[in-house]
Amino acid sequence: MAQTTQETDWVSRLADEVIAEAERRAPGKRVVCASGLSPSGPIHLGNLREIMVPHLVADEIRRRGIDCVHLLSWDDYDRFRKVPAGVDPSWSEHIGKPLTSVPAPPGSPYATWAEHFKAPMIAAMDEMGIEVHAISQTEQYTSGAYREQVLFAMRERRRIDAVLGRYRTKQDQAGAAAEEGAEDADARTALEGSGAAAEDDGSGTDDSGYYPYKPYCAVCERDLTTVTAYDDETTELTYTCACGHGETVKLSEFDRGKLVWKVDWPMRWAYEGVVFEPSGVDHHSPGSSWVVGGQLVSEIFGGKQPIGPMYAFVGISGMAKMSSSKGGVPIAVDALELMEAPLLRWLYARRRPNQSFKIAFDVEIQRTYDEWDALVRKVAGGTAQPADAAAHARAVRTASGSLPTTPRPLPYRMLASVLDITTGDEEQTLRILREVDPADPITSLDETRPRLDRAARWVETQMPAEQRTRVRREPDEELLAGLDDTQRASLRLLVERLGEHWSLDGLTTLVYGVPKLQAGLPMEAKPTPELKVTQRGFFALLYRLLVGRDTGPRLPTLLLAVGEDRARHLLTPPQ
Structure with missing residues (x-):
C-alpha cells in the first residue's frame, strides 16, 4: 500500500x-x-x-x-x-x-x-x-x-x-x-x-576465446590465470598461471574461482x-x-x-572526498566515536541519495548538533515540516525498535567547552553541569551519556590546539588597572549580579544585559546595532580577563566552568 x-x-x-x-x-x-x-x-x-x-x-x-x-x-x-x-x-x-x-x-x-x-x-x-x-x-x-x-x-x-x-x-x-x-x-x-x-569483464585472455570465469591458481592461489580451453559437454576447463602452474579441472566440481x-x-x-x-x-x-x-x-x-x-558522494568537512584506495580515511566507527548513532543516521536520512553532503569532524560538528537539537525541539513541539519529522523518526528508531539516546542531551558545544576547561575531570564536570539548570540539576554524568563521551572524544582527538581554553590563575592586574570608567562599571554590574543569575540561562541574560543596563535599557530590551557593538566589546574584555584572548567558549558556559568565586576573583576591578 x-x-x-x-x-x-x-x-x-x-x-x-x-x-x-x-x-x-x-x-x-x-x-x-x-x-x-x-x-x-x-x-x-x-x-x-x-x-x-x-x-x-x-x-x-x-x-x-x-x-x-x-x-x-x-x-x-x-x-x-x-x-x-x-x-x-x-x-x-x-x-x-x-x-x-x-x-x-x-x-x-x-x-x-x-x-x-x-x-x-x-x-x-x-x-x-x-x-x-x-x-x-x-x-x-x-x-x-x-x-x-x-x-x-x-x-x-x-x-x-x-x-x-x-x-x-x-x-x-x-x-x-x-x-x-x-x-x-x-x-x-x-x-x-x-x-x-x-572493471574486469574477462576480455583480453588470449586468442583461444572469451571466458567470463577466472580461476584462482591451485599452487599460488592468485588469479594470474588464463583460461585456454573449455568443453561445454564435459565442463573440463584448462588454465595456465603466471607462476608456471597449469592444469585441467572439471568446472562442474571445481569451486576455486569466480565470474x-x-x-x-x-x-x-x-x-x-x-x-x-x-x-x-x-x-x-x-x-x-x-x-x-x-x-x-x-x-x-x-x-x-x-x-x-x-x-552521490559523501565528504568530510575540511577533507577531500574519501577514497578507500588512498587509505587513512574516516570510517563509520570513527564517526560514532564523535557522534551518537541517531545523529549519524539522520545525516544520511535527511538528504536524497543524489545529493552530496559532508560529515563534520572539525568544529562544524557543533553546528550539526545544534541543527539536530533544534529539529528535536520542533518534533516535540509539533512544528517540524513533514519530511524533517520523517527523517527524525528514521534516525531515532527502526522497525525493530528505538535506538539508545542521551537522557539529558545538553548542547554538544557546551559539553565540549566544559570538558576542554576541566580536561575531562569528572568531579569538576559534574559540578559545572549541575549548575546549568539549578531548578532541575543533573545528579549523575550518566544522565548526559553517551553524548558526553562523544564530546570528550572530540575534544581529545579533533579540537585544534590553538582553540584549547586555559583559564587564568590570577587576575590580569595590568589590564584591570588600565580600564576606563565605563569598563569598570560594566564589570562591577556583572560581578554584583553573578549570584542571582548563576545558571546557564541566567548568565546568558546577564552577559547580554550588562551593556543594556549601562545604556539605561531593561535587560530584556532588543539590542540596537549600536548596542551590539558595545556588547561585542564587553565580551572581548571578559575573554581577555578570563582566558587571555579575545574569543573563547560561549561566555555563560565559560563562567559556569570557571566557578562563581574564581570568576569574581578574575573580574573584579580594583577600587
Missing part, C-alpha cells in the same frame, strides 16, 4: 516504488533490497551510503508490515589488488589472491584481510540498528552455491561477449565522462582509482531476485558494471535489473 500520511519523504517514495515493482515481478513474495561492499580496505563513510539507502527503504517497507530483507553481499572473494600505504611491502606477494586468503595487516586480531576490514563495519551497523542478511561471496563460490550459474555463463560466453563488446569501445571515454559528471573537485578526486571504466565482476553482479541480481539496489556515481559511466549489467541480466540471465537511485 502506498504511503498516504503526511510523513512523505524520499524514503517513503522509494518504498512505494519498490513495493509496486516487487508486486509486478513476483506477487506475494519477500521484497529483496541489496547492498554490496568489498572489504579490500577501510569501508569509509561514502561506502556507508551503499548500506544506508537500502536500509532506510527496507526498514520503511518492514514498518508497513511487508516481508522484506536487506541482503549485504560481502565481496570478499575479490582479488587483493595492491598493498596500501603503511602496510609491510612484503604483502605484495599476496596480490591476486582472494581477500579471504590474504593475512590481516600486521597487529590485527583477525585472521584475514577481509575479516579485519569487515569487523568495524559490522560493529557500526549493529550500533546504528542496521539489520542485514550478510552473504560471503567466498562462501557462495567455494560451497558451489553458484555452480549452475557459473556453468550457464560459460555455456553462454559467446552471447555474453557480444553484449560486452557493445561497450568496450566506450571504455576509454568512460572515466572522462564520469569525471565530467562529477559535481565538484572532491567528487572528481573520488574517481581516481575507482576502476569504473576498467568476472561485470558478469557476476547481474548473475546475482537474477539469483537473489533483487528488486532494489542503489549504486554510486562511478558505476554509471558508459561501459561500467551497472550499465552493462542491465543488459546482461535481461538478455542472458533471464532476470531484471534492480530499480534504485544513483547516489
Whole structure:
C-alpha cells in the first residue's frame, strides 16, 4: 500500500516504488533490497551510503508490515589488488589472491584481510540498528552455491561477449565522462582509482576465446590465470598461471574461482531476485558494471535489473572526498566515536541519495548538533515540516525498535567547552553541569551519556590546539588597572549580579544585559546595532580577563566552568 500520511519523504517514495515493482515481478513474495561492499580496505563513510539507502527503504517497507530483507553481499572473494600505504611491502606477494586468503595487516586480531576490514563495519551497523542478511561471496563460490550459474555463463560466453563488446569501445571515454559528471573537485578526486571504466569483464585472455570465469591458481592461489580451453559437454576447463602452474579441472566440481565482476553482479541480481539496489556515481559511466549489467541480466540471465537511485558522494568537512584506495580515511566507527548513532543516521536520512553532503569532524560538528537539537525541539513541539519529522523518526528508531539516546542531551558545544576547561575531570564536570539548570540539576554524568563521551572524544582527538581554553590563575592586574570608567562599571554590574543569575540561562541574560543596563535599557530590551557593538566589546574584555584572548567558549558556559568565586576573583576591578 502506498504511503498516504503526511510523513512523505524520499524514503517513503522509494518504498512505494519498490513495493509496486516487487508486486509486478513476483506477487506475494519477500521484497529483496541489496547492498554490496568489498572489504579490500577501510569501508569509509561514502561506502556507508551503499548500506544506508537500502536500509532506510527496507526498514520503511518492514514498518508497513511487508516481508522484506536487506541482503549485504560481502565481496570478499575479490582479488587483493595492491598493498596500501603503511602496510609491510612484503604483502605484495599476496596480490591476486582472494581477500579471504590474504593475512590481516600486521597487529590485527583477525585472521584475514577481509575479516579485519569487515569487523568495524559490522560493529557500526549493529550500533546504528542496521539489520542485514550478510552473504560471503567466498562462501557462495567455494560451497558451489553458484555452480549452475557459473556453468550457464560459460555455456553462454559467446552471447555474453557480444553484449560486452557493445561497450568496450566506450571504455576509454568512460572515466572522462564520469569525471565530467562529477559535481565538484572532491567528487572528481573520488574517481581516481575507482576502476569504473576498467572493471574486469574477462576480455583480453588470449586468442583461444572469451571466458567470463577466472580461476584462482591451485599452487599460488592468485588469479594470474588464463583460461585456454573449455568443453561445454564435459565442463573440463584448462588454465595456465603466471607462476608456471597449469592444469585441467572439471568446472562442474571445481569451486576455486569466480565470474568476472561485470558478469557476476547481474548473475546475482537474477539469483537473489533483487528488486532494489542503489549504486554510486562511478558505476554509471558508459561501459561500467551497472550499465552493462542491465543488459546482461535481461538478455542472458533471464532476470531484471534492480530499480534504485544513483547516489552521490559523501565528504568530510575540511577533507577531500574519501577514497578507500588512498587509505587513512574516516570510517563509520570513527564517526560514532564523535557522534551518537541517531545523529549519524539522520545525516544520511535527511538528504536524497543524489545529493552530496559532508560529515563534520572539525568544529562544524557543533553546528550539526545544534541543527539536530533544534529539529528535536520542533518534533516535540509539533512544528517540524513533514519530511524533517520523517527523517527524525528514521534516525531515532527502526522497525525493530528505538535506538539508545542521551537522557539529558545538553548542547554538544557546551559539553565540549566544559570538558576542554576541566580536561575531562569528572568531579569538576559534574559540578559545572549541575549548575546549568539549578531548578532541575543533573545528579549523575550518566544522565548526559553517551553524548558526553562523544564530546570528550572530540575534544581529545579533533579540537585544534590553538582553540584549547586555559583559564587564568590570577587576575590580569595590568589590564584591570588600565580600564576606563565605563569598563569598570560594566564589570562591577556583572560581578554584583553573578549570584542571582548563576545558571546557564541566567548568565546568558546577564552577559547580554550588562551593556543594556549601562545604556539605561531593561535587560530584556532588543539590542540596537549600536548596542551590539558595545556588547561585542564587553565580551572581548571578559575573554581577555578570563582566558587571555579575545574569543573563547560561549561566555555563560565559560563562567559556569570557571566557578562563581574564581570568576569574581578574575573580574573584579580594583577600587
